[in-house]
Amino acid sequence: MGTQGAPRAARYIAAMSSGPSAGAVLRMSKLFLRTLRDDPNDAEVPSHRLLVRAGYIRRAAPGGFTWLPLGWIVYRNVERIVREEMDAAGFQEVHFPALLPKEPYEASNRWTDYGDNLFRLQDRHGNDFLLAPTHEEMFTLLVKGLYSSYRDLPLSIYQIQTKYRDEARPRAGLLRGREFVMKDSYSFDIDDAGLQRSYDRHREAYITLFDRLHLPYVIVSAMSGAMGGSASEEFLAPIDVGEDTFVRCTACDYAANTEAVRVPVPAAIPLDGLPAAQVVDTPNTPTIQTLVDHLNAHPEFASPSGEWTAADTMKNVIVKLRHPDGTLEPLAVGVPGDREVDLKRLEAQVGPAEIVPFDETDFKSHPTLVKGYIGPGTLGLEGSSGIRFLIDPRIVVGTRWVTGANQPGKHVIDLTYGRDFTADGVVEAAEVRAGDVCPDCGGALEIARGIEIGHIFQLGRKYAEALGLQVTDEHGKLVTVTMGSYGVGVSRAVAAIAEASFDGLGLCWPREIAPADVHLVIAGKEGGPQRPAAEALCAELSAAGLRVLFDDREGVSPGVRFKDAELVGVPTIIVVGRGIDDGLVEVKDRASGERVDMPVGDVVAHVSALV
RNA sequence: CGGGAUGUAGCGCAGCCUGGCUAGCGCACCUGCUUUGGGAGCAGGGGGUCGCGGGUUCGAAUCCCGCCAUCCCGACCA
Numbered sequence: 001m002g003t004q005g006a007p008r009a010a011r012y013i014a015a016m017s018s019g020p021s022a023g024a025v026l027r028m029s030k031l032f033l034r035t036l037r038d039d040p041n042d043a044e045v046p047s048h049r050l051l052v053r054a055g056y057i058r059r060a061a062p063g064g065f066t067w068l069p070l071g072w073i074v075y076r077n078v079e080r081i082v083r084e085e086m087d088a089a090g091f092q093e094v095h096f097p098a099l100l101p102k103e104p105y106e107a108s109n110r111w112t113d114y115g116d117n118l119f120r121l122q123d124r125h126g127n128d129f130l131l132a133p134t135h136e137e138m139f140t141l142l143v144k145g146l147y148s149s150y151r152d153l154p155l156s157i158y159q160i161q162t163k164y165r166d167e168a169r170p171r172a173g174l175l176r177g178r179e180f181v182m183k184d185s186y187s188f189d190i191d192d193a194g195l196q197r198s199y200d201r202h203r204e205a206y207i208t209l210f211d212r213l214h215l216p217y218v219i220v221s222a223m224s225g226a227m228g229g230s231a232s233e234e235f236l237a238p239i240d241v242g243e244d245t246f247v248r249c250t251a252c253d254y255a256a257n258t259e260a261v262r263v264p265v266p267a268a269i270p271l272d273g274l275p276a277a278q279v280v281d282t283p284n285t286p287t288i289q290t291l292v293d294h295l296n297a298h299p300e301f302a303s304p305s306g307e308w309t310a311a312d313t314m315k316n317v318i319v320k321l322r323h324p325d326g327t328l329e330p331l332a333v334g335v336p337g338d339r340e341v342d343l344k345r346l347e348a349q350v351g352p353a354e355i356v357p358f359d360e361t362d363f364k365s366h367p368t369l370v371k372g373y374i375g376p377g378t379l380g381l382e383g384s385s386g387i388r389f390l391i392d393p394r395i396v397v398g399t400r401w402v403t404g405a406n407q408p409g410k411h412v413i414d415l416t417y418g419r420d421f422t423a424d425g426v427v428e429a430a431e432v433r434a435g436d437v438c439p440d441c442g443g444a445l446e447i448a449r450g451i452e453i454g455h456i457f458q459l460g461r462k463y464a465e466a467l468g469l470q471v472t473d474e475h476g477k478l479v480t481v482t483m484g485s486y487g488v489g490v491s492r493a494v495a496a497i498a499e500a501s502f503d504g505l506g507l508c509w510p511r512e513i514a515p516a517d518v519h520l521v522i523a524g525k526e527g528g529p530q531r532p533a534a535e536a537l538c539a540e541l542s543a544a545g546l547r548v549l550f551d552d553r554e555g556v557s558p559g560v561r562f563k564d565a566e567l568v569g570v571p572t573i574i575v576v577g578r579g580i581d582d583g584l585v586e587v588k589d590r591a592s593g594e595r596v597d598m599p600v601g602d603v604v605a606h607v608s609a610l611v
Numbered sequence: 612c613g614g615g616a617u618g619u620a621g622c623g624c625a626g627c628c629u630g631g632c633u634a635g636c637g638c639a640c641c642u643g644c645u646u647u648g649g650g651a652g653c654a655g656g657g658g659g660u661c662g663c664g665g666g667u668u669c670g671a672a673u674c675c676c677g678c679c680a681u682c683c684c685g686a687c688c689a
Contacts, residue, residue: 037638037650038623042681053622062680116612117688133689168612168687182689234689243688344687354687452689489689525647559649577648586648 022545025538026516028564029552032069035564045241047498048173050507054567063170063178070568071494073515075181078493079160081212081512082183089205091156091185096138098162102128104137108466112325115354119164119178131164136463136485139186143481144469150190153471153481154198158185160490172241174495175451181491187484190473195482199231199458202486206235206454209488214510215453215496220246221256222455231458232260236450239499244450247432251443258447259348261432262393264439268418269398275414283409286372288313288337291411295402301413304400313337314401314415316374318387319346320362321353330358330366332379334391334403334423335430346429368406375404375412376421390427391417451496452489459483501591507569508591511611516549517541518607519570519590523558523577534576537585537600544604546611566590572607576600 033055042059043049051057056071067075083093102120105111111118111130119131132138143155160183167178174180187198203219210217215237222234234257236244248255256262280301285291288310295301295308303312315337321329331350333341347355363371368378368385379389395401397418405412415421436445463469464481473479489496494513501508511517520538524530534552541548549570551561558577565573575586579597587606588595598606 034621034639035650036622040622041617041624044682059681115687163689165689167689171682176689180689347687455689487689492689523648528647555647557647557649557651559647559651561650562648563650575648 021547023542023547024516025542025548025550026069027550027552029554031549035567043173045172045175045495045499046502047175047241047495050502050567050569051173051495051498054507054569056507057174061179063167063176065174065177070515074509074513075491075494077513077515078213078497079181079490082209082488082490082493083160085205085209085212086158086183086185088208089156089201091158091205093159094142094157095159096132096135096142096161098132098164100130100132100138102130104141104467105130108137108463110137117165117167119166132161133163133165134182134184134485134487135159135161136186136459136483137467140463140467140469140483143188144467147188148471150471150473150479154187154189154194156185156187156198156201158183158486172243172495174491175241175499176243177491180489183488183490185484185486187486188469188481189483190471190479190481192482195458195460195484199456199484202456202484203233206456206486206488210235210453213493213497213513214501215493216500217453218246218248218255218448218450220248220450221260233456234452235454235456237453237496237500238448238450239496240449241499242449242451244452245447246450247436247445247447249438249441249443250446252438252441254438254440254445258342258432259345261345261428261436261445262439263428263430264437264442265393266396266399268396271398271416271419274398274400274416274419277412277415277420279405279407279410279412281409282411285409285411288315291337291402308402310338311336312402314391314395314403315339315341316376316379316389316404317341318358318362318369318374319343320356320358321350322356323353328356329353330362330385330387332374332385332387332389333427333429334376334379334389334395336392336394337402339392339430339433341429342431345432346427349427349429370404370406370408373404373406373408373410375406376415376423378406380422381424388425389423390425390429391423392430393426393428394430395423451492451499453493453496454486454488456486457484459485502569503591506567509569509571511571514570515568516547516570517611518546518572518574519549519551519565519568521551521558521561521565521573521575521577523561523575524580526554529580530576533580533585533600537574537576537603540604541607544608546604546607572610574603574607 035055036053039049040052043052055068057065057067060066102111118133121129162179163182164179170176170178189195189198217235218238220234220236222232236246245258246255247261282291282294285294292308292310314334317333319331321331335341343355363369366385378385379387381388395417400414400416402411402413403415434447438445461480461482464483469481470478471481497513498507518541520534522530522534538548538550571590573588573590583599584597585600586595586597
């Protein structure tokens with residue numbers, strides 16, 4: 001990505017204000033650091049385990065961590081890189097409070113839509129406040145207060161800020177806390193084309209950013225969830241401890257969050273000549289498996305393919321939607337019987353409503369529903385139950401199904417969509433499986449896990465409308481601004497980088513992220529030539545602008561020093577040991593484990609070339 | 612929010628079932644001596660509201676009740 005003149009100045013300023021402290025020396029004899037020999041009991045994922053063991057972070061609260069000196073250096077390196085790339089893209093930094101009044105969030109409905117994940121509190125007067133989970137409302141109001149013309153747009157501004165979410169279950173250390181740092185940007189444009197350009201600029205900036213952070217990523221189509229809005233993509237680091245499940249095509253570059261996967265719609269089948277639907281006795285078959293077994297055990301029910309399978313059946317699942325205003329609405333979902341309804345996918349489609357189970361009491365209040373034998377006849381807004389009925393996209397005109405006949409012990413065979421039944425709409429709620437068909441190329445999909453490290457949204461006009469952000473266009477008419485929002489988990493990125501780079505010995509940082517360029521180790525008898533030689537080398541490295549972590553501790557055995565150096569994960573380890581009598585020191589690459597002896601006089605040039 | 616497990620020194624753990632001396636071990640820490648290329652040895656030492664609150668008992672780390680926290684699996688979410 002190219003950088004123009006003006007951004008370069010911004011880059012310089014950012015580097016000056018929070019730069020990587022060229023030439024800094026951290027002496028381990030003085031450093032506030034204690035490494036742990038054992039894994040902390042409560043840490044499960046590698047990044048959490050190693051960051052605690054290596055003395056980078058320490059748990060301070062449920063879902064909250066204290067950064068120790070090494071960790072804080074690493075954190076600031078990540079933050080600096082994020083800032084530099086935002087500035088380079090021409091975005092401007094602002095900073096909001098985290099503690100905010102409720103009113104803007106009431107205007108956007110997020111005070112309620114965000115649910116229990118929002119930290120709410122009151123001041124001494126009983127006024128409601130929140131600890132912001134993201135800042136769409138505040139950015140919108142800020143722009144509204146200052147700008148009023150199309151001439152001022154486009155605009156993209158960002159902040160790097162502590163965010164709060166009352167997670168049901170904080171876990172995995174830095175990967176999911178209740179307090180975390182996020183970079184959030186917002187774009188403001190006059191029209192959809194402008195929004196698309198702003199979105200694309202952020203997308204490009206994120207690609208540059210994550211490349212620079214040495215984070216592997218997959219860009220997947222996503223749902224926008226509680227943020228509202230339409231187009232949305234996630235940057236996922238494909239790492240198994242991640243909590244996001246996504247699919248990717250094994251043949252083309254299609255990738256999507258499971259919630260956003262679109263099922264290819266099959267072609268309709270002509271209705272002419274299809275067999276008529278018939279109601280048949282299927283006693284004691286309330287589940288798909290019992291139904292399929294029964295059909296196969298009775299030859300009079302001839303299957304078109306020779307043998308009945310769950311895929312020949314249609315399963316109708318009833319749930320309730322709880323809308324943000326608290327009202328409950330029953331909803332029927334029809335999916336092929338060989339697939340479960342994925343409640344997460346369903347919820348993503350019907351948001352902001354939540355899914356709650358349809359229980360025995362609900363069945364009693366809907367007497368036309370026969371549990372285990374529910375079928376389209378009773379479903380639908382026009383049906384006898386009046387329950388809205390949504391179906392899987394695979395159920396197209398001409399497809400035939402075995403499904404409930406709305407009588408105990410009876411099913412209907414060859415019930416044909418478009419002839420015998422219809423639905424109120426289509427919904428993507430069936431589970432996604434490995435091997436499913438790619439909607440782009442028809443290849444096979446695979447399922448993988450990832451850590452969400454970035455998320456970009458085209459919000460559209462939701463917030464601008466709710467909060468009245470309008471500007472005059474070139475004709476002097478008021479138009480509502482369209483917005484985008486773009487997040488990067490900064491503190492999470494530290495853990496994600498650790499996850500992407502650690503090995504069996506410890507952390508293994510990319511150089512620009514690492515707390516130092518070199519880890520200088522003294523390995524020799526106290527009083528021997530090693531210490532003075534190491535001190536001299538340390539001074540030279542520092543003078544050359546290299547950041548040095550210097551293990552100058554006394555009375556520490558070489559084994560401990562080596563283990564600590566590997567655990568801490570600085571990319572280059574220099575050992576001043578027994579070779580010093582011949583003027584040699586050992587230079588080891590942390591990642592590859594390669595070590596070479598070289599004349600002490602060559603070290604500065606060697607390491608400088610790596611940086 | 613459901614199911615399970617756990618909570619004892621900075622970290623890792625034993626003790627609890629079957630209540631009873633001063634609550635113990637390893638690592639880490641302090642002192643001394645030895646050791647110095649892969650988490651050293653010996654000797655001595657400091658450090659504990661046994662998660663919190665209530666109860667039973669002559670007596671509670673141990674038994675009972677409640678709460679909190681942590682981890683795992685679900686549910687939910689950046």
